[in-house]
Amino acid sequence: MVTGSPTIPKPFLRWAGSKRKQIPRLREFWSTDYDRYVEPFAGSACFFFSLRPEKALLADKNADLIETYELVRDKPGRVYDRVIAIPRTKERYYLERARDPARLTPIQRAVRFIYLNRNCFNGIYRTNLSGQFNVPFATSKAGAFVTRDEFIEAGKSLQRATLRPWDFGTTLRYVREGDFVYLDPPYFVESRRVFREYGERAFCSHDLCRLSEHLEKMHNRNAAFLVSYADCREARSLAENWFSCRMRVRRHVAGFTGDRKAAYELLITNIELSE
Numbered sequence: 163m164v165t166g167s168p169t170i171p172k173p174f175l176r177w178a179g180s181k182r183k184q185i186p187r188l189r190e191f192w193s194t195d196y197d198r199y200v201e202p203f204a205g206s207a208c209f210f211f212s213l214r215p216e217k218a219l220l221a222d223k224n225a226d227l228i229e230t231y232e233l234v235r236d237k238p239g240r241v242y243d244r245v246i247a248i249p250r251t252k253e254r255y256y257l258e259r260a261r262d263p264a265r266l267t268p269i270q271r272a273v274r275f276i277y278l279n280r281n282c283f284n285g286i287y288r289t290n291l292s293g294q295f296n297v298p299f300a301t302s303k304a305g306a307f308v309t310r311d312e313f314i315e316a317g318k319s320l321q322r323a324t325l326r327p328w329d330f331g332t333t334l335r336y337v338r339e340g341d342f343v344y345l346d347p348p349y350f351v352e353s354r355r356v357f358r359e360y361g362e363r364a365f366c367s368h369d370l371c372r373l374s375e376h377l378e379k380m381h382n383r384n385a386a387f388l389v390s391y392a393d394c395r396e397a398r399s400l401a402e403n404w405f406s407c408r409m410r411v412r413r414h415v416a417g418f419t420g421d422r423k424a425a426y427e428l429l430i431t432n433i434e435l436s437e
């Protein structure tokens with residue numbers, strides 16, 4: 163069951179590779195008959211926030227992101243008021259960025275995470291080799307933040323989700339019959355340069371093999387899955403045994419807003435859509 167609401171909740175984070183614009187197409191695969199929504203590469207979780215499922219498992223290997231979701235779930239009003247109170251200036255941004263997260267309380271870390279996400283270049287999450295966030299300030303306007311009400315609503319949606327800082331392999335071991343699993347991994351493409359910086363180790367060909375094995379296992383457990391992936395040789399081989407369709411998207415190449423290009427993505431699924 164999806165609870166009724168007049169507005170579709172917006173994700174409160176900006177995220178490189180966000181699927182926000184593709185939500186209407188993705189929704190065609192969803193049904194409220196599924197027992198649970200599972201998203202192992204959550205990022206901004208925009209599909210989750212738009213569906214507002216009754217039960218969910220949200221995971222991402224980015225532990226700072228998952229901790230932030232926990233704080234938004236538990237103390238949305240306090241987190242929001244603190245984020246909004248920080249001036250959106252270049253000077254303040256670099257002061258916040260320089261703070262050592264290990265010396266902050268969980269709520270301070272969540273506030274810093276959201277503030278940096280709101281104001282950094284292109285909503286990119288990237289750390290240096292010592293794990294420090296190193297994305298520059300967004301020189302052009304990063305856009306308006308969600309309203310306090312929208313943020314509180316996001317917190318309510320998160321109350322219905324189990325949150326885990328896990329590698330996708332761990333998350334997928336918990337998939338069971340009746341689950342709907344939406345997978346939006348970073349792209350591993352050998353032949354082209356696409357954005358794939360989400361932390362210390364990039365998604366690699368070994369991860370794609372693992373993913374392929376998990377698709378088979380999920381199918382055998384009677385779980386439904388839907389994968390979004392760049393339309394490339396690697397994705398077509400991932401799609402071999404499943405239904406797939408191409409979708410036109412606009413993607414930014416080389417990380418620069420002015421360099422956005424039309425591209426294609428593949429949706430790979432074991433869900434048979436009736437015409």
Ligand SMILES: C[S@@+](CC[C@H](N)C(=O)[O-])C[C@H]1O[C@@H](n2cnc3c(N)ncnc32)[C@H](O)[C@@H]1O
Pocket residue numbers: 177178179180181182202203204205206207208209221222223224328329330331346347348360361365369
């Ligand atoms: C393309 S983004 C997901 C974007 C999301 N669908 C959205 O709309 O915002 C991919 C996510 O996968 C996460 N990730 C990368 N490698 C991972 C792994 N091995 N296990 C779990 N999550 C991983 C990254 O931290 C990133 O948040």
